[in-house]
Amino acid sequence: xxxxxxxxxxxxxxxxxxxxxxxxxxxxxxxxxxxxxxxxxxxxxxxxxxxxxxxxxxxxxxxxxxxxxxxxxxxxxxxxxxxxxxxxxxxxxxxxxxxxxxxxxxxxxxxxxxxxxxxxxxxxxxxxxxxxxxxxxxxxxxxxxxxxxxxxxxxxxxxxxxxxxxxxxxxxxxxxxxxxxxxxxxxxxxxxxxxxxxxxxxxxxxxxxxxxxxxxxxxxxxxxxxxxxxxxxxxxxxxxxxxxxxxxxxxxxxxxxxxxxxxxxxxxxxxxxxxxxxxxxxxxxxxxxxxxxxxxxxxxxxxxxxxxxxxxxx
Numbered sequence: 001x002x003x004x005x006x007x008x009x010x011x012x013x014x015x016x017x018x019x020x021x022x023x024x025x026x027x028x029x030x031x032x033x034x035x036x037x038x039x040x041x042x043x044x045x046x047x048x049x050x051x052x053x054x055x056x057x058x059x060x061x062x063x064x065x066x067x068x069x070x071x072x073x074x075x076x077x078x079x080x081x082x083x084x085x086x087x088x089x090x091x092x093x094x095x096x097x098x099x100x101x102x103x104x105x106x107x108x109x110x111x112x113x114x115x116x117x118x119x120x121x122x123x124x125x126x127x128x129x130x131x132x133x134x135x136x137x138x139x140x141x142x143x144x145x146x147x148x149x150x151x152x153x154x155x156x157x158x159x160x161x162x163x164x165x166x167x168x169x170x171x172x173x174x175x176x177x178x179x180x181x182x183x184x185x186x187x188x189x190x191x192x193x194x195x196x197x198x199x200x201x202x203x204x205x206x207x208x209x210x211x212x213x214x215x216x217x218x219x220x221x222x223x224x225x226x227x228x229x230x231x232x233x234x235x236x237x238x239x240x241x242x243x244x245x246x247x248x249x250x251x252x253x254x255x256x257x258x259x260x261x262x263x264x265x266x267x268x269x270x271x272x273x274x275x276x277x278x279x280x281x282x283x284x285x286x287x288x289x290x291x292x293x294x295x296x297x298x299x300x301x302x303x304x305x306x307x308x309x310x311x312x313x314x
Contacts, residue, residue, distance in 0.1 A: 050261065050298060053212075053224050057257055057302045060100065060189075060214070064255075065308030067098030067109065067172035070150040072182055073309070075252065077245040082183040085309065086252070090243040092190040093232045093255065098144070098172050099125050100187045102219045105138055108173040116167050133171065134161040142174045144181060157181060188215040189223075189257075191230035200225040203262055204295050212259060226262035228297060229286055233258060235303065241280050249309060256280055256303040263298040271296045 065073070065085050076087035080094035088094040099107035108130035110120040122130045131137055139161035145153050146169060153166045157174065174181065192213045199208040203226035211222040212230060233241035233256040246252055258281035270293040276285045281301050288297070 047263070049224055050263070050300060053261075053300065054302050056223065058304055061093075061095075061255055061257070061304040062307055063097045063099040063107070064095040064306055065097065066107070067144055067146075067185075068096045068150075068182060068308070069144070069146055069152045069156070071152070072096055073150070073249060075245050075247060075249050077247060080186070080188060082186045085249070086245065088188075088232070088245065090232050091230065092188060093257075094186060094188050096182045096185055097187055098174065098185050100214075101125075101175070101185065101216050103175055104128070105130065105141075105173045108138075110171040112163055112167055112169045112171060114168050116163060118163055118171075130173075133163060138173065141176045142179060144172045144174055145169045146172070184217045186217065189213070189232075190215070191227055191259075197222065202226070202265065204266075204292060207262060224261055227259055228262065228292075229258075229260040231258045231281065232256070233281055235280075241282065243282075252306065252309070254303055254305045256301060258282070259300050260286060260297050261300060262295055264296040266291070266294050267296070268294070270294060275299050277301065 068085050072083060072085050074084045076084035078089055079087060080092065081087040082096065085096045086094070104126070105124050105128075107123070107125035108120070109122050110118050110130070110133055112118050118133050120130050124130055133139065133143070139159065141160050142157055143160040145156045145158060145166040147153060147166070148168060148170070153169070156166070158166075160171070160173065163171075175184070179185075190213055191210070193210045195209065197209040197211055200211075201208060203210070207226045207228060210227045211225045212227050214221055214223050233243065234245050234252060235241055235254040235256055236246060236251050237253050239253070241256055258277055260275055272288060273293055274285050274287045275297055277283055277299060278301060280303065
């Protein structure tokens with residue numbers, strides 16, 4: 001006697017079970033690929049971020065003292081101050097620079113010779129060739145006029161095209177309107193873990209709002225996220241790293257930025273139990289506790305010379 005056409009309940013249940021098993025295996029395999037791809041992408045992004053950070057720090061900190069007159073060529077250990085070209089401590093670096101703002105022509109400068117001829121080969125912070133002082137884009141903006149001894153002429157801030165005010169001068173672009181010099185050009189580099197920071201979900205849960213911040217009068221921006229530790233060292237003329245800024249600018253040879261940042265997503269193995277700075281950053285060992293050990297971290301140390309301050313200071 002022939003069986004009726006179709007499948008029995010048992011056969012259908014077995015088929016459903018087999019489909020479920022294969023689907024679960026496929027989903028697990030596919031999820032593993034996605035996790036690996038996300039991890040690889042995050043690692044590549046982090047390496048690129050670290051490389052960009054090094055370039056940024058070098059370019060940014062070498063601008064310290066750009067366009068700053070002799071009145072402010074001094075240090076102020078401890079507190080941030082617009083009365084000194086460099087101030088702060090081992091957790092916050094504050095400095096004066098006309099090249100750090102986000103305005104289009106920040107970083108531009110010109111020379112005026114004894115005949116009143118103006119010339120420049122300079123580029124702005126963003127790489128654009130600086131225009132002529134009588135160019136309509138900037139002629140009604142404000143510029144700072146310094147003499148060869150870095151002293152301001154009488155009322156040394158004029159409209160950029162008012163070159164008759166000061167011959168044999170170096171001219172620095174300030175801004176449109178009526179900027180306050182030098183307080184509007186105070187820059188702060190510091191570590192922040194504020195609740196107002198935009199969280200980065202790729203970081204360890206406790207580091208999602210932990211960033212290195214650069215704050216200027218017209219902008220407050222994160223430089224890099226997932227920051228575990230940050231400190232500043234001041235390099236003296238003998239090459240020694242100091243926690244405290246010297247009272248004399250002449251004793252300062254450079255600045256070393258020391259930080260530890262997350263360099264990848266959470267893994268299934270322990271990467272390291274501790275991280276150690278070099279002697280140039282104090283030689284301290286940072287112990288990683290709990291699940292921090294399952295995240296890769298990178299120690300970054302960047303030492304920067306201060307070309308704008310060479311040969312100046314109290």
